[in-house]
Amino acid sequence: MNKKIRVRFAPSPTGELHVGNARTALFNWMFARHSGGAFILRIEDTDESRSALSYQINLYEDLKWLGLDLDEGPQIDSSYANGYYGPYKQSERLDIYKNHLQKLVEEDLVYPCYCTEKELEDERQALILSKRMPRYMGKCRNLTGDERKQRENEGRRPSFRFKVQPQVIEFEDLIRGAMKFEGGAIGDFIIMRSNGMPAYNFAVVIDDHLMNITHVIRGEDHLSNTALQMMLYKAFGFEPPTFAHHSLIFGKDRAKLSKRHGSVSVGEFRKQGILPEALINYLALLGSSFTEGREILSCEEMVKYFSLERTSKSGAIFDEEKLHWLNAIYIRNCKTEDLVERLRPFLQQAGFKTDVIDAKWLNQVIELVKTELTTLSEIGSYINIFFNDKYEMTEEARKILDSEKARKVIIAFNEYLKTAKENLQELYPAAIKCAKEKTGAKGKELFMPIRAALTGKTTGPELDKVFAIIGKEAALKRLKLATS
RNA sequence: GGUCCCAUCGUCUAGUGGUUAGGACGCUGGCCUCUCACGCCGGAAACCGGGGUUCAACUCCCCGUGGGACUACCA
Known part of the structure; x- marks a missing residue:
């Protein structure tokens, strides 16, 4: 019978959740979901000086944002279920470790070491100087009971070495x-x-065994450690995981x-306006490949096609440009209403008061600039032309407006608008037609002056749509400003 | 230094003894178009080196070379 x-x-x-760690989490999560297994979070906070609760909270937020749901883990709030194998924080499992240490002590597989850090460091340096491999030479390995007692009396607290x-x-x-x-080169380790x-x-080793972990999926940086851990599995008589x-x-x-190198933590990418789906997709793709060379996959598809055999053995360079490409695709494919919601915090930050902006109108605006966005945080620079009638004009736009012909186009367009009776839909084509006939301008020389005058830029979405969004009044204001 | 891992376009990769070495990002030429973006069509661009094994090696083996990890009372 196969174990679950x-x-x-x-x-x-x-520290903040690093994308490298996020990728490890993702691999574990995909493996669990693919096989109908359990995905467990364990907090390894045995280094008191470096661990902080704030980082743990941060971690929960990031995992949630990424959509990597847990089956078991330390409970922080009610949304995260506990499991039967807790506690899931190592700092709360100290008794367990003590008991297991005791077993090894009784079997004489470990011994107390009274060396101070200074002594160990001196030993290291001496070994390096004599061009030998730096490692613990086993000074305390064969201490007699009396010698141990003596050191205890000096007030030395021992560490334990295997x-x-x-x-x-x-x-x-x-x-x-x-x-x-x-294994010959490995010294007795603490x-x-x-x-x-x-x-x-x-x-x-103890936790993975007690928590019934069947597969340990982790970074290559742990490969050498595995040798030490195997010794421990053997010492305890535990069956090692895969x-x-x-x-x-x-x-x-x-x-x-x-x-x-730029952004490296999940939080930084979130602030930058990377969509979680895009980050996940990119991380899954990095150093991996899916059937038929597919690159854009939903979470469900990634889970379905995931296999450890297809993950590459060699290290991969994080290519932010490709991440951005993926992100742009996810933005484009996002339903506009959803995109507006995701954009809200970024709009607020850029100074747009989204709660007083007409929702329908905002939708139109976003719909129009969707294909230009690479990250959500860029939104401001694409939509400011719709908000401010007294925009700043770019150098290029200024130049366009300088010519005599451009002035004539603007004047004709402006004149028509002033007296026109058509509704907004028909107004723009009619005004363009009028300007065209009156000045003889066409193509670029017809549209560019109007674009420059209306938006202050030489690039942007289709003019008719821009016009429909800013409306007649704003258009008149801008034309006046541009010609003054 | 020791132990270990890895090696296909600039980057991420497909490839499992016989392929015009495929795809994607980026770069680039063109189309679309008032412009930018999107989209579409095309292009340049790679098997680290040397030995074997074999009728045949990107593919298998060995040796170099290069990159990386570990070598902590960090994880």
Whole structure:
């Protein structure tokens, strides 16, 4: 009988959710949803000095925004269900780690280490200087009971180290195939810190086992750690889960993706006006491929077609331009009413008071500029022409208006508007026709002056639509301004 | 230094011994058009190097080279 698949995303709340971690979360989520398994969140907050609750809250917001719903995890508010394998925060599982440490102590598989950080650092430096591999040489491994007592009396609090036996460690990785590690170079590593907090490799093994995790999907940066963890699985007699180590994301220069490459956290992309669907789609695409070379997929489709075998083994460079391309497509495909809702915070921020703007009119405006948008935050620069009759004129527009012929076009157009009786629909074509006949201008020389006068720019949506939105009164005002 | 991972256009990738090496972003030429955007049609652009194995290697093996990870009382 197959066990129910259970995967976990286990970040440490020490900063904003990085896209690399978001991608790991996504892989886990897709794997769980694809196989009908459970997606679990575990908070690895054993580093007290770096962890903060605010980051944890932030993490929940980001996951929710991305649409990665949890089956189990620490409860922050009622919208996130707890599960039966809690607590899901490592800082609340300290007793569990202590008990497990005790087992290993009794079996003599670990020993207390009284070295201070200074002593360890000195040892490291000495080894490096003598061109040997820096690692713990096992100074405290064979301390007698008396020696230990003596150190305790000095007030030293021990950390606990795992006794590493020289061995070859092998396991099967779902993405990379057969893995083999020469364990001879690994020094006795700390599993419990002197402050009573478990070290990463220790806590993961215990938690993954106790939480019945069947597949550990994580970044390649954990590949080497897996060897240490395998030793621990063996020591405890636990059956190890199946591992899958995916490749990492890099910046353009193949260096670790960091702030100097631009946005790197989910929050930053959200503020920039990237749609969650676009980010998800991009992250799923990065270092992966779907059937028939498809690139634009809904969440449902991604879940359906997802397979770890199709994720690439090599690292991938984060290409913000392609993300933007995807984002633009999602914006275009968004129903205008929905888009307006998503745009609201960005409009507010750009100084447009959306609550007093006529909804129907706003819809028309957005409909018109939809295809120009790459990110939501750019909205202001595309719609300001509809709001302000005293716009700023660009250099190009000014130039267009300078010519004598342009002036004539504007005057003819303006004159017609003043006296016209037609409704808004028929007004524009009629006025254009009039200007055309009176001046003999056509094509560019006919439309550009009007565009420049009406919008202050030489680029923008189709003029007839722009006209229909700003209306006759505003048009007259602008024409007057442009000719003065 | 040690252990380990990786290697197809600039970038993300398809490819599983025989292909004109395909697609996408970006770049670029054209069409559409008052302009920009969208859309449509076209173009340039890649198998890291050297040895094997084989009738035949991008594909399999070995060795280089290059990039990356880990090597913490961080995770």
